[in-house]
């Protein structure tokens with residue numbers, strides 16, 4: 518049995534395999550109300566059919582002003598939670614698990630959705646722009662200037678993450694992932710490049726990591742002891758003076774010590790940078806985090822079954838996330854299982870699809 522297809526248990530959840538779908542913003546809430554649509558049902562449902570053990574629903578805002586764009590998904594109200602339940606129930610019917618990424622875009626909120634060929638950058642006033650906020654009044658280059666958050670606003674956002682987590686749990690999700698990566702709000706606090714605060718939420722590592730730790734603790738308190746809570750981090754900004762691998766490892770160890778169930782190791786996007794993109798380019802970062810003993814997911818240009826298997830066999834990570842390759846190929850895990858030599862009856866095909874299995878011939 519390839520490692521990719523061994524189960525993984527996180528608290529009360531056992532996931533059938535270790536090939537998971539990372540969060541992928543779909544910008545498909547056309548009514549601009551954060552309510553997931555049929556698109557989300559088909560997008561996540563198809564990948565659950567395709568054999569992913571766990572799918573992570575996209576960055577979903579915990580407050581309306583935490584959206585990247587007006588088309589983002591949300592989990593700040595009960596109408597959204599009810600709509601997510603339909604997606605959750607279908608994913609469960611495919612013998613897959615489903616988590617949701619809880620997000621706040623901070624100073625990178627209020628922008629156009631990231632569609633190729635579409636407009637870019639911050640929304641204009643006539644396009645529905647809203648005031649963004651972040652740790653300091655320092656903009657992401659070419660985006661609107663955020664307002665510096667007060668400590669009261671920080672406390673409100675901590676509460677919003679906790680309430681969203683409870684709502685997600687109530688909607689039937691199996692786990693939540695706190696988004697602390699990619700230059701969004703929690704990452705902005707972690708980075709000395711965007712956090713210039715002089716109060717208890719800035720300065721040294723303890724100050725810059727305080728917000729994310731408070732969010733983790735509030736989410737854990739909201740969902741209880743049986744429910745997995747994961748955190749996605751950017752383990753480097755690929756920029757001198759940024760939040761880098763040493764602090765990432767320190768943060769992962771802190772989170773792990775407090776019971777965080779998995780660290781999802783991504784990188785970048787708080788400042789523009791030269792990123793050495795190539796096959797598995799973030800795996801060494803995951804391996805550093807795995808070295809703390811934390812359960813770890815690796816992501817980033819992992820596209821080939823043998824490559825994915827090797828990440829697990831070498832101990833660089835416990836889980837592999839397949840993003841863009843899964844946009845091209847929703848049933849990537851089934852092909853991987855076939856190419857790694859699994860007997861077809863052990864491959865996660867829905868029974869409706871077994872006649873189209875790999876290697877069946879015509």
Ligand SMILES: Cc1cc2nc3c(=O)[nH]c(=O)nc-3n(C[C@H](O)[C@H](O)[C@H](O)COP(=O)(O)O)c2cc1C
Nearest residue numbers: 539540541542575576783816817818819839840841
């Ligand atoms: C269309 C698209 C949307 C994305 N949305 C999110 C998101 O909602 N949250 C997040 O943490 N990362 C997001 N990412 C990053 C992916 O989760 C993943 O980390 C990245 O694509 C690298 O993995 P890959 O090379 O397998 O695609 C997105 C990436 C793409 C291509």
